[in-house]
Amino acid sequence: MYKYYPIYRLTIMLDYILKCSKCGSTFNFSIERKLCSKCEQGLWLEVKTLSLDKHEGEQGIWKYGGVLPNVKREFRISLGEGDSPLQNSLRIREEIGVRELWIKDETIEPTGSYLDRCSALFVSVVLSMGYEKILTYSTGNLGASIAAYSSRAGIKTHVQVRPTIDLGKLYQMIIYGAEVKVVEAFREKKIKNTAVAVEYDPLINEAKKTIMLETFFQLNRRLPDYIILPMGEGGLVYATYRMLKDISRSSTSCKTRIIGVQSEDCKPIVNSFEKGLDFIEPESESRGRIFDVSVSNPKFGVAALRAIRETKGTAVSVGEKEVFEALSLLAEKEGILAEPAGSLPIAGLIKLVKEGIIERDSTVICVVTGSGLKDPKVMKEIAHRKSSLGALIEELSGGFRLSPTKTAILRLLSEKNMYGYQIWKGLREKYGICVKIPTVYQHLNELIGKGYVKKGESKTVMGRRREYYSLTERGEALV
Numbered sequence: 136m137y138k139y140y141p142i143y144r145l146t147i148m149l150d151y152i153l154k155c156s157k158c159g160s161t162f163n164f165s166i167e168r169k170l171c172s173k174c175e176q177g178l179w180l181e182v183k184t185l186s187l188d189k190h191e192g193e194q195g196i197w198k199y200g201g202v203l204p205n206v207k208r209e210f211r212i213s214l215g216e217g218d219s220p221l222q223n224s225l226r227i228r229e230e231i232g233v234r235e236l237w238i239k240d241e242t243i244e245p246t247g248s249y250l251d252r253c254s255a256l257f258v259s260v261v262l263s264m265g266y267e268k269i270l271t272y273s274t275g276n277l278g279a280s281i282a283a284y285s286s287r288a289g290i291k292t293h294v295q296v297r298p299t300i301d302l303g304k305l306y307q308m309i310i311y312g313a314e315v316k317v318v319e320a321f322r323e324k325k326i327k328n329t330a331v332a333v334e335y336d337p338l339i340n341e342a343k344k345t346i347m348l349e350t351f352f353q354l355n356r357r358l359p360d361y362i363i364l365p366m367g368e369g370g371l372v373y374a375t376y377r378m379l380k381d382i383s384r385s386s387t388s389c390k391t392r393i394i395g396v397q398s399e400d401c402k403p404i405v406n407s408f409e410k411g412l413d414f415i416e417p418e419s420e421s422r423g424r425i426f427d428v429s430v431s432n433p434k435f436g437v438a439a440l441r442a443i444r445e446t447k448g449t450a451v452s453v454g455e456k457e458v459f460e461a462l463s464l465l466a467e468k469e470g471i472l473a474e475p476a477g478s479l480p481i482a483g484l485i486k487l488v489k490e491g492i493i494e495r496d497s498t499v500i501c502v503v504t505g506s507g508l509k510d511p512k513v514m515k516e517i518a519h520r521k522s523s524l525g526a527l528i529e530e531l532s533g534g535f536r537l538s539p540t541k542t543a544i545l546r547l548l549s550e551k552n553m554y555g556y557q558i559w560k561g562l563r564e565k566y567g568i569c570v571k572i573p574t575v576y577q578h579l580n581e582l583i584g585k586g587y588v589k590k591g592e593s594k595t596v597m598g599r600r601r602e603y604y605s606l607t608e609r610g611e612a613l614v
């Protein structure tokens with residue numbers, strides 16, 4: 136493949152240096168190098184910030200080309216990522232009681248995740264270097280995003296996923312044309328002409344800086360008192376910190392504190408912060424359901440820890456219940472449907488305001504990193520809890536399929552309570568369904584088993600016992 140490309144394509148990125156986010160060791164840029172060979176921590180790309188200007192004529196993240204590695208225009212891939220709204224919260228702000236709350240809504244990105252900014256940069260560089268394929272190991276969002284951007288670039292994608300992946304993200308990858316393989320554990324391997332994309336990749340992290348820069352412009356070049364971010368690998372916290380430092384050089388003062396939020400199920404960075412450690416104690420494999428941020432040994436853990444401490448911020452963990460409540464609140468009060476990982480900052484904010492750690496006269500930004508539509512399991516669970524339509528949701532989501540006969544029985548019972556013979560007759564006369572009487576009873580028993588129908592009163596008429604059937608609440612909701 137390389138022989139078809141002029142040499143300059145291979146050398147575009149070679150001017151860059153990779154620097155360890157923990158020990159400071161430096162390495163020449165190589166797309167294959169993901170971690171520091173001395174301490175196994177994440178690397179960052181030493182990109183000289185040329186300008187903090189926004190170039191309106193460019194598409195997507197390329198508007199912020201001044202803070203990104205230089206990629207020739209003909210290789211720049213974009214699906215219009217970035218430029219996400221910074222919503223001025225009125226209702227959650229009032230409920231929580233802080234002076235100013237801004238929600239950076241990344242749910243609107245092309246594949247529904249802030250990682251689209253990262254895929255745009257990664258795929259463009261990979262294209263400029265002449266690679267034919269991308270292999271990615273993904274808990275979900277990154278795989279879906281890389282798949283979309285690769286399609287745009289005409290590059291093939293292979294995604295390795297775990298069996299626990301969110302269904303919506305799996306659908307996305309497949310439909311974008313990625314070849315998906317389910318594996319129990321990720322095993323990195325080198326394949327010819329194939330670039331590997333992982334969430335802690337230096338290029339992928341680099342593009343995360345654009346969220347902070349964009350927010351700075353949206354706030355009319357103001358910086359908030361707090362920026363609250365979810366933490367998995369810790370890369371978003373670290374990239375935000377680096378951007379803040381660059382901005383502060385040109386801004387009068389930076390008093391922005393970074394707050395990182397993890398889920399109770401997997402919180403190695405929060406643990407180290409609370410214990411005052413300057414290293415990360417890896418956790419055993421997380422069983423948490425917020426997969427995208429359940430990272431037991433974060434590659435930017437130490438870097439995130441330092442960023443939080445240096446900005447006098449804090450690290451906090453929240454339980455699943457708090458996350459789901461924050462998710463509901465975002466949807467009900469602000470019209471933003473976030474995924475659980477994207478709801479962590481709001482959950483963290485609520486906790487820290489209650490504890491008095493965030494002062495009420497603060498200006499706060501919460502970054503909502505991804506869309507809830509990607510996670511049908513969680514959406515279903517929350518909708519189930521919040522409404523009386525549980526049975527309908529079960530039915531529509533394929534939990535229990537009703538045959539035409541059962542549907543007809545439920546409709547008959549929605550008119551009035553009936554006994555077996557009446558139902559048999561109704562089926563025949565109203566719906567043209569001719570079945571034997573024992574079959575009617577079999578259907579009724581199955582409907583009772585599913586909780587849609589119950590037995591009611593029984594009467595004896597002319598020496599024969601009649602048992603009446605009626606709909607349960609679930610059955611009524613279904614009809």
Ligand SMILES: [Zn+2]
Nearest residue numbers: 155158171174
């Ligand atoms: Zn190192």
